[in-house]
Amino acid sequence: MPIRFKINDVAVEAKPGEGLLDVARRNGFSIPSLCHLESVPAIGACRICLVEVRRGRRSKLTTSCNYEVLDGIEVSTDSPEIRRHRAMNLELLLARAPSSEAIRKLAAQYGVSQPRFGPIKYNPLPNCILCELCVRACTELGHHALTTVGRGDRKRIGLPFNKPADTCVGCGACASVCPTHCIPMTDTLTKRAIWGQKHDFVRCSECGAPVITKKHRDHAIATKGLPEDYYDVCQSCKQIATSQRFAAIVW
Amino acid sequence: MTSPFKNAAELEKHQKQLQGQKQLPSTIAVCTSGCVAYGANRLVDAFTKAVKSRKIGDQVRIIATGCQGFCERGPLVVVHPQEWFYEKVDGKDINDILDSALKGKVLKRLLHKDAKGKTYQKESEVPFYRNQKRLLLAQNSRIDPCSIDDYLRAGGYAALAKALTKMAPEEVIEQITASGLRGRGGGGFPAGVKWKSCRAAASKNGVRYIICNADEGDPGAFMDRALIEGNPHSVIEGMIIGAWAVGHPGKPQGFVYIRNEYPLAVERLGIALEQARAAGLLGKNILGSGLNFDIQVNRGGGAFVCGESTALMASIEGDVGRPRAKHIHTVEVGLNGKPSNLNNVETWANVPLIIDHGVKWFTKIGTGDVSDNPWGGSKGTKIFALVGKVKNTGLVEVPMGATLREIIYDIGGGIRDGKKFKAVQTGGPSGGCLPESKLDVPVDFDTLVQEGSMMGSGGMIVMDEDTCMVDVAKYFVGFLKFESCGNCTSCRDGLIRLHELLEDITTGRGSEATIQLIEDLAETVRASSLCALGTSAVNPLQSTLRYFRDEYLAHVQDQRCPAKVCKELITFTIDAKKCNGCTLCAKRCPQDTIEGKKKKPYTIIQDNCIKCGICMDVCQQDAVIVQ
């Protein structure tokens, strides 16, 4: 049985258990958000995807990412009140991550250009907004190499037990999902440095370019069932080989 | 204890037997809860030793009880059966107490004296107790919490026997609903309604969790601690009845989530659970009813937020203790994804009373009418931890609907040192501060919320004229910014920023724009945070802004702290006319910043003054002025 409800007076359908934000986006409603991916559990960290949900006589503000859709609810994705609270939350985030382009842009849309708050006192990872996407992505990938440490004003993203995790494969997903790109990751030809570890790269057997970290390759071979030599050639060399193969067929 | 009770009849027989037993002529009950800080444990040891050496073990029984309530006057000792109430008992008094108990003559010098010099013999006559209605705490100064026989003798577990043999689970739920018992942890949700939905929720393998929230983290609150330390079996009995009502005939499982900072409560709860198991009151086929139920103790790691139900369940699961959205209630999907019924310690302790004495008895106490709507009123009693600038601090139990004035003045004896009352904060760090004009407000769930505060779990902090309300708001916001789980931007960063802004005000850097920003930000913190910690975190702030706005304005407009608390806004000076040059202040000044010649007026060099106020405290001439 599909779930039927309304977003901004437009009737929509969803499967039971779906998140409101996902359903809204699929149906073309734009709700801003900084901490949500469909593939990781929603926790409602950034508080930007606030919407108003009316259920019967009761109406409340809630984040849409971690709201499971229900039959008959009426959702409104914009209102002066929603905009006011989104703006204030964005101001808080902008003060925390002043050099993040993504947040600056979004904040500008809500009329916030300069936060009224000074730099945050405790933020060992500059520009980190503690959305935990990195932690959740790492957990979702099965690596569990990242965690949040502490709580309240001393909360930070860190390593379990404060030491580099053996389970980290250096895939860089944490750096990829970070909305403020604040996780330091440096690649050289031979190594990738991230979270206090250096991971050896598999080098392209043709040109020597880095392809993937060895640990990531081993993890992929073990879990994804693709043969080992799928991982030895870099993307550009594979493309050249493909073009040559096509040429050989055509001419 | 004999062998486990196989059925209710055996329990009743044992109970009768206990009640028929001849008691020792005298029982001396020493509070070993909060009074431990006054050396009550040494007192118990000394009593036991004296009894042994005087070979009067067949006449006097010494028991170490839970909190007896009148903490201000500890260590407390009550002599039964006469109920003689002795306060501020010292090691020197032991033999006198024993002598008086043996002779049956009251020891006058240790009795409680009121302000007019009138003495009171019996515990129940002391004004502090007389104006209370002690139901949950009734046994606290009578029984040894480590003795199940004491509890049985006092009629304990009779409610359980009644529920298990004479009442169907649904009937129990009906009774609890009809009684209007509302959650004592702060939310005030009707317990019966919660039980009913938990019973109705689908559970694949029939597992339902019965959870007791004993993660009492409010600063200055110790209601749950007193119950577990003083009468742990009442909580256990409540939970078993809950298991019967909510989980039978499925697989109910029990948890008590208790904070590890309560070592004595953990210990006594553990002993009580062992005793209950040995008595067959926990385990398989309890009292022959077919109910299988046991309780596991989980110790919390000290995070305030774990008192929130979903965070508590996450913590039991072994996860980081942080709340999740509760759009689907925990009675349906809670601990381990199973229906979970979580109630506070005090709520559980109320259950046996209701089953035992009946709905009619219970609904007579309290406010409103709950006959068709369990939200219609607040029934029963509520325990408060009355602390702060009140004369009689301690644990008080009053019927719902008692006014703040009754609690603070009749029971609490008014404000200390003849100062003026300024505000009372109810409901722990997330409660609001109510001014004098609200003193006649009846204390119940709905009225307090209307007035911008809340019942909370029952903390009650009284403040006098020397308290700066901006400073108070800053303290609570500071506490919560540290204890927020840090998930939501609005709560985590919002509270950090609110704390900074309040800091600005208390240090004289604030302006009216600061107050405006605080108001806007507080609104966002309330509106857009996920759990109750965030949404209620701004209560102290918003309520002080509502009732004590002039104090905020004095800070920002005149750079003045009316209560003379905020260090940056006050200066200490010495009145040359009054100073006799005794040098006391100069000697005690930690900064060595008071100068002068002996017998001549001294002066404070302001540059180095850290405004600790020691000079003011030590001055015999009242020559130190704070402005």
Add this chain to the structure above:
Amino acid sequence: MSANPASKSQPVSALPPLSGKPMRQVGSTGPLVLLPNRCTGCRTCELACAFAHSEDGNLGLSRIRIHPAGPDRYVQVTCLQCVNAACVQVCPTQALVRNADTGAICHDENRCVGCGLCETACPFGHMHFAVEMRKPVKCDLCGGRPACAMFCPHEALEWR
């Protein structure tokens, strides 16, 4: 799955032959057909693709590439929308999903965590991980109106 056909450790001639037919039809609309013998190497397709997928026409984000294959010979390389696609197989978050209408395997930004495994897995070297964006770049057949085919002046790309 067989060994990587693009691995140069074996000569190209030793690789299994392609059918020579256009790509297998995987969606309800027609496939994108590459006709290298008509290609002049003008790279209009690359530019069209870049503008179709980015505001500033960043060529690095183009999903089609022209490779020289001898004098006056050029080959277009773009995604073949494989039936048993390696990228789909390795994606840990199911962020690569075939669109039922166009048959294109589309990258779902709302699911991707950017681990980069798809780039490594694609045997044809099409899947490309944009380092700046930390997201893979992949042909999505422009939702049914491939810009490359529309703009190719020599009809070397056909949308059938």
